[in-house]
Amino acid sequence: MATMENARGKSGGLGHMLYDERVRNVLYQLITFCTVGFLAYYLFTNTAHNIEARGMSSGFGFITQTAGFDTDFKLIEYTAGQGTYGRIYIVGMLNTLFVSVLAIVFTTIIGFFFGILRLSNNWIVSKLAAGYVEVLRNTPLLMQIIYWYLGVFALLPRPKQSAELIGGSLLNNRGLYMPSPIYGDLFWLTAIAIVAAIVAVVMIRRWAHKRQDLTGQIFPVFWVGLAVLIALPGVVFLITGSPLSWEYPELKGFNYQGGVRLPPAFLAMLVALSIYHSCYIAEMVRAGIQAVHKGQTEASHSLGVRPGRTLQLVIIPQAMRAIVPPMISTWMNVVKNSSLAVAIGYPDIVSVFMQTSLNQSGYAIEIVGMTMLFYMVVSLSISACMNIYNKRVQLKER
Amino acid sequence: MSTVDTAKLGGGAPDRPPPIATVGVIGWLRTNLFGSVVDSILTIVSMVIIYYAFSALLDWAVFNAIWEAENRRECLNINKETGTSGACWAGVIIWFNAIIYGRYPYEEQWRINFAFIVLVLWLAPMWMPRVKEKLVYGLSAVVFYPFLGAALFAGGERGLFLQIMMSAAIVFFVYNCVNALVGLLSGNDLPDTLREKLGIQGKSDKAQRNILLAIAAVAFAVVFALTFTWTVPNVTWTKWGGLFLTLVISGIGITAALPGGIVLALGRRSQLPVIRVISVTFIEVFRSVPLITILFMATTMFPLFLPEGFTLNKLLQVIVAVCLFNACYMAEVVRAGLQAIPKGQYEAADAMGLGYWKMMGLVIMPQALKYMIPNIVGNFIGLLKDTTLVSIIGLFDVLNIIQSAISRDVPWRGLHKEPLFVGALIFFIICFAMSKYSQHLERKLSTDHR
Numbered sequence: 001m002a003t004m005e006n007a008r009g010k011s012g013g014l015g016h017m018l019y020d021e022r023v024r025n026v027l028y029q030l031i032t033f034c035t036v037g038f039l040a041y042y043l044f045t046n047t048a049h050n051i052e053a054r055g056m057s058s059g060f061g062f063i064t065q066t067a068g069f070d071t072d073f074k075l076i077e078y079t080a081g082q083g084t085y086g087r088i089y090i091v092g093m094l095n096t097l098f099v100s101v102l103a104i105v106f107t108t109i110i111g112f113f114f115g116i117l118r119l120s121n122n123w124i125v126s127k128l129a130a131g132y133v134e135v136l137r138n139t140p141l142l143m144q145i146i147y148w149y150l151g152v153f154a155l156l157p158r159p160k161q162s163a164e165l166i167g168g169s170l171l172n173n174r175g176l177y178m179p180s181p182i183y184g185d186l187f188w189l190t191a192i193a194i195v196a197a198i199v200a201v202v203m204i205r206r207w208a209h210k211r212q213d214l215t216g217q218i219f220p221v222f223w224v225g226l227a228v229l230i231a232l233p234g235v236v237f238l239i240t241g242s243p244l245s246w247e248y249p250e251l252k253g254f255n256y257q258g259g260v261r262l263p264p265a266f267l268a269m270l271v272a273l274s275i276y277h278s279c280y281i282a283e284m285v286r287a288g289i290q291a292v293h294k295g296q297t298e299a300s301h302s303l304g305v306r307p308g309r310t311l312q313l314v315i316i317p318q319a320m321r322a323i324v325p326p327m328i329s330t331w332m333n334v335v336k337n338s339s340l341a342v343a344i345g346y347p348d349i350v351s352v353f354m355q356t357s358l359n360q361s362g363y364a365i366e367i368v369g370m371t372m373l374f375y376m377v378v379s380l381s382i383s384a385c386m387n388i389y390n391k392r393v394q395l396k397e398r
Numbered sequence: 399m400s401t402v403d404t405a406k407l408g409g410g411a412p413d414r415p416p417p418i419a420t421v422g423v424i425g426w427l428r429t430n431l432f433g434s435v436v437d438s439i440l441t442i443v444s445m446v447i448i449y450y451a452f453s454a455l456l457d458w459a460v461f462n463a464i465w466e467a468e469n470r471r472e473c474l475n476i477n478k479e480t481g482t483s484g485a486c487w488a489g490v491i492i493w494f495n496a497i498i499y500g501r502y503p504y505e506e507q508w509r510i511n512f513a514f515i516v517l518v519l520w521l522a523p524m525w526m527p528r529v530k531e532k533l534v535y536g537l538s539a540v541v542f543y544p545f546l547g548a549a550l551f552a553g554g555e556r557g558l559f560l561q562i563m564m565s566a567a568i569v570f571f572v573y574n575c576v577n578a579l580v581g582l583l584s585g586n587d588l589p590d591t592l593r594e595k596l597g598i599q600g601k602s603d604k605a606q607r608n609i610l611l612a613i614a615a616v617a618f619a620v621v622f623a624l625t626f627t628w629t630v631p632n633v634t635w636t637k638w639g640g641l642f643l644t645l646v647i648s649g650i651g652i653t654a655a656l657p658g659g660i661v662l663a664l665g666r667r668s669q670l671p672v673i674r675v676i677s678v679t680f681i682e683v684f685r686s687v688p689l690i691t692i693l694f695m696a697t698t699m700f701p702l703f704l705p706e707g708f709t710l711n712k713l714l715q716v717i718v719a720v721c722l723f724n725a726c727y728m729a730e731v732v733r734a735g736l737q738a739i740p741k742g743q744y745e746a747a748d749a750m751g752l753g754y755w756k757m758m759g760l761v762i763m764p765q766a767l768k769y770m771i772p773n774i775v776g777n778f779i780g781l782l783k784d785t786t787l788v789s790i791i792g793l794f795d796v797l798n799i800i801q802s803a804i805s806r807d808v809p810w811r812g813l814h815k816e817p818l819f820v821g822a823l824i825f826f827i828i829c830f831a832m833s834k835y836s837q838h839l840e841r842k843l844s845t846d847h848r
Contacts (some may be wrong), residue, residue, distance in 0.1 A: 025670055026671070027672060029670050029672035029673060031669070032670075032676065033672050033675050033676075036676055041703075043703045045701045046702070046703055046704060046705050046706075047699075047703055048703075049706065050701070050702045050706065051702065053706060054716060078599050089410040092559065114421060120440070121429075121430070121433060121437070122429055122430065122433070122437050122440050122441055122444075123430035124430075124431060124440075124445065124448075125440050125441070125444050126446065128444050128447070133828065134830060137829075137833075138779070138821075138825065138826045138829035138830045138833065139783070139826050139829070140783035140784070140786040140797070140825055141783065142786040142787060142789070142790075142797060143556050143797060143818060143822055143825070144822075145823055146797070146801055146814075146817075146818065147822070149800075150805075150814040150820065151814055152813045196438075196512055276513050278808075281547075291651060292733070308522045315741070316829075336688040337688065338685070339688040339690045339691060340787070340790075342690060342790060343789075343790050349742060350690055350691060350694070354691060354694050355694070356696075358698065364698040364699055365702070365704065366690070368694065368695045371691055372683075372687045372691055372695070375686055375687040375688060375691065376683065376686045376687060378686075379685075379686035379687075380686065380752060
């Protein structure tokens with residue numbers, strides 16, 4: 001039998017070779033590769049031809065050219081007519097990251113708050129939280145952004161009638177004005193003290209864990225840590241003679257000068273992104289806590305652990321395993337959705353680089369590529385962090 | 399336990415009803431609203447919040463609202479006179495037609511309504527439990543309906559291909575309707591009923607099939623001839639807008655994304671490295687960038703990619719971009735569904751001697767689809783909401799009509815809140831209904847024994 005098969009296999013030639021799985025696999029891959037390669041080549045030649053035919057310029061030389069427009073908000077020094085397109089790229093990147101990071105912090109806090117409310121035994125509270133989630137989740141983010149921008153922050157009073165907030169901040173239709181810190185000569189000592197305090201807290205925590213493992217005694221890490229965090233920098237700050245003062249915004253003419261100004265578009269972006277994504281996080285928190293088996297609580301109670309400690313030591317660590325991965329992808333969505341800033345004119349990377357710079361310089365392919373590269377790098381680094389986290393918290397099954 | 403025993407033994411007092419505080423309305427209030435002091439405070443605080451929120455909303459939207467006015471100034475004046483702030487619905491009412499249909503000519507709007515009704519009738523049998531072979535309805539709608547839609551929405555001169563496909567779509571539509579009706583009434587499908595009525599059961603299978611095919615061909619020829627000279631005026635894509643445009647883009651996006659997503663997901667799980675690498679790269683690149691960058695790419699770079707003299711209009715550029723983008727998200731949904739299938743199913747299919755495509759089509763996909771449904775619907779909701787992004791690149795979808803058309807119309811300049819509220823309401827109703835339906839479907843299809 002075997003010899004017959006062999007004989008046939010050898011004499012079959014090309015027709016039979018197709019029935020060999022290895023041959024077929026290679027063939028499939030070759031076909032796919034050629035198709036994709038041909039498509040890429042086709043697009044490339046078309047593009048090259050079109051660029052030539054339209055007399056468009058290409059290459060990355062434009063990065064060092066000066067850009068002629070200004071942005072409403074920037075975190076680094078940039079002046080219109082002097083700064084380059086490369087600098088605009090960095091301005092846009094930093095603006096995107098700035099609003100995204102702040103929104104991520106707020107959205108996580110708000111999301112946890114509503115997620116826990118959603119789990120409340122109180123019927124009305126849980127329904128209220130559910131209503132919040134449903135309303136936000138089922139309306140488009142862009143609509144919410146425009147609502148916050150046109151319906152709230154644009155309707156604020158004029159600078160003369162600014163609303164005064166705590167700490168000398170002012171809110172009007174030109175944005176939020178906050179006092180800016182002016183650092184004195186010896187402020188760096190306080191900064192060092194803050195770092196030292198953080199290191200000290202981490203070390204105290206480690207020591208307390210070790211001691212608890214050995215003796216079973218519990219050390220009040222939280223309160224001691226808080227004391228160290230406040231006392232050490234505070235004492236250094238006072239000893240060096242309080243080297244920090246504030247510059248307050250002042251009304252000059254029709255507008256405020258001095259201090260830090262956050263434009264309305266930024267505020268609208270921040271509020272809309274934080275609130276929109278918080279409903280997704282609330283659902284994740286709810287699902288995550290509900291996913292912890294009830295037996296875990298009962299087991300913990302039967303061991304004599306108090307409810308508060310049960311939550312802290314048993315429920316939350318297990319719930320986090322279910323909450324964190326989807327939460328990080330929500331964070332990624334915050335970064336991606338911050339690109340909608342282009343609709344209300346917050347100078348994020350898409351708005352200043354992909355729209356204004358592209359229209360002015362005309363280097364379509366380079367600019368689109370660079371913008372996408374930025375988002376890809378951010379996404380890939382966030383997912384790399386997530387993989388590390390997942391490896392650490394994965395259940396180690398025997 | 400003990401109460402039963404005492405009752406038996408001594409014939410003593412009958413069972414007393416449970417304490418009034420634990421049953422009925424009072425019991426419910428006790429356990430759910432006023433369980434403890436903190437609970438009671440929370441309840442009262444929530445009620446106050448709800449009261450203020452709703453009364454403010456109702457005052458604004460209903461009681462103090464202005465339904466008739468010439469322009470925004472008039473609304474503001476009325477509000478000033480009464481000293482209240484009410485919504486100015488008058489502007490929204492005047493613009494409501496545009497919110498739904500965009501700038502589609504008024505006298506041609508019946509085409510959109512008609513096409514919508516056709517779609518509903520086409521798909522309705524899928525929700526009727528007695529109708530068999532539901533896949534035929536879905537697939538025929540996906541394959542043929544777009545051509546009917548294109549012929550109706552765009553109008554104008556049709557090419558031969560479009561004429562053929564449109565005729566086929568009409569034949570299919572009529573067949574589906576009659577088939578569903580016959581199925582509902584008699585429980586048989588249309589071909590069987592025809593066989594009976596024509597009295598051809600006695601003939602061979604082949605002869606029967608040929609007769610039925612001949613009937614279908616005649617029907618097609620009749621429809622083709624009847625519709626050959628029938629045209630409706632051309633409405634260019636620049637006039638499309640409003641909710642209609644939103645639904646067109648997201649509808650095409652989702653139907654194209656599903657097959658694309660399946661192909662990409664199978665590619666990603668393939669054993670063949672070249673196919674896997676290409677699929678993974680494609681999926682990850684599109685998933686890691688925001689949709690708006692892809693839309694910008696579509697409008698700036700697609701003209702460069704295509705050969706000279708061949709141009710896509712902006713609507714097509716957007717649709718292609720949305721399809722590519724969504725296919726990558728759908729691929730991850732499909733992949734998650736495939737991963738949920740136990741390995742034993744694959745092995746069992748292998749052991750039965752099924753090839754790759756039969757294994758996927760007959761064993762794996764039908765099971766995986768069940769896990770995928772909630773996520774597919776979630777994806778569709780996301781896509782529907784994301785379609786508002788096309789307003790940024792200048793298509794007149796719902797948001798763009800609301801945001802720029804209305805508030806730039808001279809009499810209504812500055813009217814933002816009311817149109818946005820209506821737009822949000824439209825999206826909320828559609829999305830909320832879909833998400834509730836998908837939850838219902840999930841429960842219905844669930845075969846877990848819980």
